[in-house]
Amino acid sequence: MNYFRVLVVDDEEDFLETIVKRLGKRGIDAAGSASGEKALELMREKLFDVVLLDIKMPGGMDGIEALREMKKIAPLTEVILLTGHASVESSIEGMKLGAFDYLLKPINLEDLLTKLAQAFEKKDGQDQKIRSAKIKELMRFPARVFQQEKDEEK
Amino acid sequence: MKTSLYTGLQRKIILITLLVSLAPLIVLGATIYCQFARMYGDKITQQITYRSRGLSEAVELFLKERIAILCSMADTHHFNEIINETNLSRIFEIMNSRAGAFVDLGVIDSNGQHLAYIGPYDLKGLNYYQQPWFGEVLTKGVYISDVYMGYRKLPHFIIAVRRQEKDHIWILRATIDSGVFEGIVKAAQVGKTGDAFIVDKNGAYQTQPRFEGKILTKSNLETNSFGGGTTVVEKKSGQGKQVLFAGTWINHGKWLLVIRQGVTEEMTGLFSTRDMEIAIILSGILAIILMTVFTTRMTISRLRDADLKAAELNAQLMQSDKLAALGKMAAGIAHEINNPLQIIIQKTGWMEDLLDEEEFRKSANLDEFRDSIKKIEGHVERARKVVHGMLGFARKMEPHLEDVDVNAIINQALDLLGNYARINNITIKPDLSPELPIIAADGSQLQQVFMNLISNAIDAIGSDGVIEVNSLRVGPQIHIEVSDNGPGISEEKQKKIFDPFFTTKETGKGTGLGLWVTHNILEKMGGSINIRSQEGKGTTFTVQIPILIPEKK
Numbered sequence: 119m120n121y122f123r124v125l126v127v128d129d130e131e132d133f134l135e136t137i138v139k140r141l142g143k144r145g146i147d148a149a150g151s152a153s154g155e156k157a158l159e160l161m162r163e164k165l166f167d168v169v170l171l172d173i174k175m176p177g178g179m180d181g182i183e184a185l186r187e188m189k190k191i192a193p194l195t196e197v198i199l200l201t202g203h204a205s206v207e208s209s210i211e212g213m214k215l216g217a218f219d220y221l222l223k224p225i226n227l228e229d230l231l232t233k234l235a236q237a238f239e240k241k242d243g244q245d246q247k248i249r250s251a252k253i254k255e256l257m258r259f260p261a262r263v264f265q266q267e268k269d270e271e272k
Numbered sequence: 273m274k275t276s277l278y279t280g281l282q283r284k285i286i287l288i289t290l291l292v293s294l295a296p297l298i299v300l301g302a303t304i305y306c307q308f309a310r311m312y313g314d315k316i317t318q319q320i321t322y323r324s325r326g327l328s329e330a331v332e333l334f335l336k337e338r339i340a341i342l343c344s345m346a347d348t349h350h351f352n353e354i355i356n357e358t359n360l361s362r363i364f365e366i367m368n369s370r371a372g373a374f375v376d377l378g379v380i381d382s383n384g385q386h387l388a389y390i391g392p393y394d395l396k397g398l399n400y401y402q403q404p405w406f407g408e409v410l411t412k413g414v415y416i417s418d419v420y421m422g423y424r425k426l427p428h429f430i431i432a433v434r435r436q437e438k439d440h441i442w443i444l445r446a447t448i449d450s451g452v453f454e455g456i457v458k459a460a461q462v463g464k465t466g467d468a469f470i471v472d473k474n475g476a477y478q479t480q481p482r483f484e485g486k487i488l489t490k491s492n493l494e495t496n497s498f499g500g501g502t503t504v505v506e507k508k509s510g511q512g513k514q515v516l517f518a519g520t521w522i523n524h525g526k527w528l529l530v531i532r533q534g535v536t537e538e539m540t541g542l543f544s545t546r547d548m549e550i551a552i553i554l555s556g557i558l559a560i561i562l563m564t565v566f567t568t569r570m571t572i573s574r575l576r577d578a579d580l581k582a583a584e585l586n587a588q589l590m591q592s593d594k595l596a597a598l599g600k601m602a603a604g605i606a607h608e609i610n611n612p613l614q615i616i617i618q619k620t621g622w623m624e625d626l627l628d629e630e631e632f633r634k635s636a637n638l639d640e641f642r643d644s645i646k647k648i649e650g651h652v653e654r655a656r657k658v659v660h661g662m663l664g665f666a667r668k669m670e671p672h673l674e675d676v677d678v679n680a681i682i683n684q685a686l687d688l689l690g691n692y693a694r695i696n697n698i699t700i701k702p703d704l705s706p707e708l709p710i711i712a713a714d715g716s717q718l719q720q721v722f723m724n725l726i727s728n729a730i731d732a733i734g735s736d737g738v739i740e741v742n743s744l745r746v747g748p749q750i751h752i753e754v755s756d757n758g759p760g761i762s763e764e765k766q767k768k769i770f771d772p773f774f775t776t777k778e779t780g781k782g783t784g785l786g787l788w789v790t791h792n793i794l795e796k797m798g799g800s801i802n803i804r805s806q807e808g809k810g811t812t813f814t815v816q817i818p819i820l821i822p823e824k825k
Contacts, residue, residue: 130611136618143625202610224614224656227621 122167122238123147127157127184128200129175137170140227146234154179154187161191168237170230172200173208173220182212189216194244196237200225282572289564294557301553305546312542316516316535321502324518324531327460327468328502331529332522334453338431338446339414341371346435346444354379354444355388364390373452375428380443382410391447409434409443416523419450419478419488426451427479427487454479457529465515465534470527471495478527493517495528506535591770592795598772598788606659613652613659620648658785675822676713678750679704679743685722686741689730696735700726704743708750712822717793721801724786725754725813731777732758732811745819749799752815760807769803 124146128134134150141148149166151157154175161169169188173181185197199220201209209220218237221230256262345363346354353359364377376391384401400406409415409432417430432445460468461482470478475495480487497505498519505517514535519528536543624645632638686700693700729739733756742753761769761776768774770791775784787801794801798818805811 130615132615133611133618136615136622140618140622140625202607222660223610224617224652226617 121145121147122234122242123165124149124168124170124234125157125160125166126150126170127152127154127175127181128170128172129153129177130172137230141234144231154181154184157184158187158191161188161195165192166195167241168218168234169195169197170200170234171197171217173212174202182208182215185212185215185217194241194248196241198233198237278572278576281575282568285568285571286564289568290561293560293564297553297556297560301549305549308545309542312539316533316538317504317518319538320516320518320531320533321504323460323468324502324520324529327457327531328520328522328529330456331453331470331527334456335416335431335523337371338373338448339416339433341367342431342433342444342446343414346433351379351381351435351437351440351442354442357388357390360388361390367446373448375447375449377447378445380406380432380445382441382443387442405430405432406443410441416526418472418476418526421488427454429478450479458482460531463533463537465532465537467532468530469532470522470529472527473525481532493519493528493530495519498528594771602772609655609659613655617649617652617656620645620652624649673712673820673822674715675710676715676718677710678708678713678718678752678817679706681715681718682722682741682743682752685719685726688723689726692727693730693739696730696733698730698733698735698737698739700739700741702741704741705745708743708745709819710822711750711817712820713797713817714793717797718817721790721793721815722752722754724790725815728786728813729754729756729758729811732756734758746816748819750817750819752817753812754815755810755812757810760809761803761805761811762807766803766805770801 124141126134126137126141126148128137128150129152131152134152138148138150149160149164151160155178157169157171158179160166171181171185171188175181181199185199188195188197193216196218197212197216199209199212199217200223201220202223209217212220218240219233221233345367349359349363354363360377360379364374367377368374376389376393376395378389378391378395379387380400381387384399384403384406386396386398386400389396405415405417413434415430415432417432419427419429421427427450428447429450430445430447432443435442435444457468457470457479460466465483467482469481469491471491471493472478473495475491475493477485477487477489477491481491485491497503498521500521502518502520505519507515507517516533516535516538518531518533521527522529624642626632627638627641627645632641635641682702682704686702690700726739726741733739737757739757740753740755742751742755744751744753765774765776770787771784772788773784774788791801794815794817800816802814802816803811804814
């Protein structure tokens, strides 16, 4: 399994803390955030491959709202939704907004790992496609290397 | 309790209806009968009065005739002529030929000496001066005696008239065979009980009555109860029968002519009318009773059916209300429990992760820890299943319609469970109608329904048994029956079978949610599920799904 970066967003601190620890123990670079707002901040600072997002967070930003914002910040980052009983409809909505999949609470770590891996593969595939596209572009127009650097500075 | 309520109501309705309908009928019948009887009685009284009057006129006429002929004979002859027995004999002959019924004829002088006599007895020379009638005829001019038995043992009476010839007075006396006017009277003895006779002032018979009593013996009539004109008196006869007596005084109030008539005979017309009326009323009453009982029974049984249906509907409503409320509660509980479960499972997972580290591996109780953690995980899993069951229902509140072949879904469920059944030596016999239409329904939900029912059937049998799965189109519905020959379910448990968390399985084996969810799924679809079970014989679940034709795409 490749090394990848995961952001877990859940308002249950105990859960958040434990899942981050457990993922970390399995060699995944996991970070936690107890609210949508904080998660968005983190995403602006750092790149994540996969986000595990609780869809229902009472008080503060709603999961769906956070998802919308995340897709704006990092369109390629895959989002897996964590859903409770009454939020399946929200999950479907979330999927329409570009979420990768959803998991029903309480989650099983094995399932989570599988889903994370799948999401990462997808994201990685996308990345690679983009990279090879860029390489092709650069091969054709080497001068664009500088433009690229400029973009990245932004 | 309920039955007695219905029978009580039935009795009340029948009683009231009968009372209201029979009372007027009986009152009407009785009134008509009474009126009719009174009119009939009046008619009989009138008739008997006429007869009495007519007869009395005939008797009076007879007497008057005799007196008249006697008077005329006395008046047209001189004393000297009449005491000559040859003349007297001629007169006697004339009288008998003209009027008849004269037995003898005699002439008596003012001293009571019987001077001349024509007749069968030797009465000549007798002196009547001492006789009371002699005085009477001298003073009144005419005398009619009461009837007496003559020497021939025949009833007779005498008529005597006075003849005043200047200062000489003599009397012409004749004996009359009362048998003759008995004939007149007898003509009125009609019918079976009709009688006619004459009594004197003291009630002694002057003619032979048809029944009871002999001539000249005392009758038990109280003559003073008869007034002037014609009086009708009602009496009870010896045999307790009602008898009418119509009496008319004749012969200047000396005799009473009586017509006797048994009421019963005269009343036969009335009685037959009465019997017919009673028969009509009785058959009417019978018809009314039968109709009342019949219609009341029908009404009550309809009422009972309606009540039963209402009760059933009520029970169903209560059941679905209860299930809906329980559903909401369960969903709420599920939500609240999920989060702690989530944390527990992650925390135990973390603990498990940590056990792999060096320091713990050396611990003597490592296996104990592992074991405990496994147990915790196991039980969290169990709790998770319960919650998932509840979520399963809550999640599927909105069915997703697609084109569904019910048989295909049943076959899928059978495939999935076939192995499980085989292991337990259970034969599944599907009998699926090939004529089922494709319907619009939620396939995965239906799948869940059949899986639940078939796996329940397998669990109920345990091992060695048969499960039959039938599908059939019934009108606008598809019926699917899942029958097992397991131990069956008691009636008490059947009532709770669709309640959440109700299970007959061992603790930990069933969540008690399967049938609850099944029931809810079907209800959402507009279908239903019923249980039919007999302890010791098996259980049949019948699923009814409405046929919704899928929209053409």
